Amino acid sequence: MAEIRAPQHLIHLSDLPKGQVEDLLSLSMRLKKRPAKPSLSGRTVGLLFFRGSLRTRTSLEAAMTQLGGNSINLSASSDFWDLETAEGTIMDGRAPEHAKDAAAVLSCYVDALAIRPKPVGTSWDKDRRDSEIRLWAKHSRVPVVSMESVLWHPLQALADLMTLRESLGELRGRKLSFVWTQSPTAASPAVVHSLLLAALGQGMHVRIAHPAGLELDPEVMASARAVATASAGSVETCSNARDAADGTHVVYARSWHSIEHYGNPTLAASQRSRQSGWTVDEKLMALGQDAKLMHAMPVRRNLEVTDDVLDGARSLVVQQAENRLHSQKAVLQHLLGA
Ligand code: CP
Numbered sequence: 001m002a003e004i005r006a007p008q009h010l011i012h013l014s015d016l017p018k019g020q021v022e023d024l025l026s027l028s029m030r031l032k033k034r035p036a037k038p039s040l041s042g043r044t045v046g047l048l049f050f051r052g053s054l055r056t057r058t059s060l061e062a063a064m065t066q067l068g069g070n071s072i073n074l075s076a077s078s079d080f081w082d083l084e085t086a087e088g089t090i091m092d093g094r095a096p097e098h099a100k101d102a103a104a105v106l107s108c109y110v111d112a113l114a115i116r117p118k119p120v121g122t123s124w125d126k127d128r129r130d131s132e133i134r135l136w137a138k139h140s141r142v143p144v145v146s147m148e149s150v151l152w153h154p155l156q157a158l159a160d161l162m163t164l165r166e167s168l169g170e171l172r173g174r175k176l177s178f179v180w181t182q183s184p185t186a187a188s189p190a191v192v193h194s195l196l197l198a199a200l201g202q203g204m205h206v207r208i209a210h211p212a213g214l215e216l217d218p219e220v221m222a223s224a225r226a227v228a229t230a231s232a233g234s235v236e237t238c239s240n241a242r243d244a245a246d247g248t249h250v251v252y253a254r255s256w257h258s259i260e261h262y263g264n265p266t267l268a269a270s271q272r273s274r275q276s277g278w279t280v281d282e283k284l285m286a287l288g289q290d291a292k293l294m295h296a297m298p299v300r301r302n303l304e305v306t307d308d309v310l311d312g313a314r315s316l317v318v319q320q321a322e323n324r325l326h327s328q329k330a331v332l333q334h335l336l337g338a
Pocket residue numbers: 052053054055056057148156296297298
């Protein structure tokens with residue numbers, strides 16, 4: 001009997017075999033220069049959103065169209081009902097269908113499933129396990145691609161690596177500084193987690209500035225230190241945006257939620273509102289070495305980053321968003337191409 005191989009999923013960039021990120025970056029650059037041939041004719045990707053999206057949804061749909069394939073976009077609560085994700089549970093609650101059944105059924109219709117799950121939001125220890133997207137991957141017979149889980153955003157990280165390469169060339173030895181930014185809403189650290197590990201894997205020197213109490217996930221930081229040691233990069237944290245921006249090549253602005261107050265929105269909002277001065281402005285950018293500004297968007301203007309920086313020559317934010325299209329075409333060709 002022929003062995004049934006598990007499909008290759010993309011939940012974290014490290015799911016890709018060694019060297020694959022490099023191949024995908026090269027393919028992304030080629031696809032940006034030359035219009036792609038319609039290589040995915042007859043292939044379909046199902047997009048399942050349990051949270052909203054502007055860039056991810058549109059760029060994936062456009063990528064499939066430009067490659068000659070199709071996408072079916074489904075949004076939870078408007079296009080389908082709640083799905084149960086707990087294994088072995090008695091389904092006497094709101095959800096009439098289990099995600100494992102949905103995964104098996106959707107695998108019969110489409111060639112890949114791209115999923116943006118919604119965290120439960122009560123316990124970081126539980127949500128950080130990424131059990132929802134892993135459940136889909138376990139029960140899907142086609143590749144599952146994360147469109148941003150609780151912990152990782154691999155598609156954003158790939159587009160960001162591409163943007164860094166376009167802007168800086170060789171990344172080894174270059175400096176990237178993540179700067180926490182003010183926001184009235186609790187944002188996910190997935191973008192920072194993914195690019196942190198990807199940039200360190202390229203041998204970059206990374207600094208992370210945030211107020212006390214807004215530390216990143218400790219296990220992700222432990223992985224970051226291990227990757228930095230292996231790649232001769234470095235990672236350090238500081239409590240002052242100026243220290244992070246000093247001499248840097250790129251300031252990556254991003255808000256993220258507190259782990260300490262995860263599950264307690266009132267305390268978390270109060271903690272965020274007590275921070276002041278965590279806005280990226282021209283004075284901060286001027287501390288770098290002709291520093292560029294990156295942000296995965298959506299960005300809160302004049303709260304996270306000032307208008308003059310976002311609209312000025314330093315800003316790479318629209319280039320980052322454009323590169324989602326090209327790098328996702330590379331991922332789709334890799335996962336679905338003949
Ligand atoms: N950066 C990003 O993932 O954007 P969306 O949330 O709009 O998809």
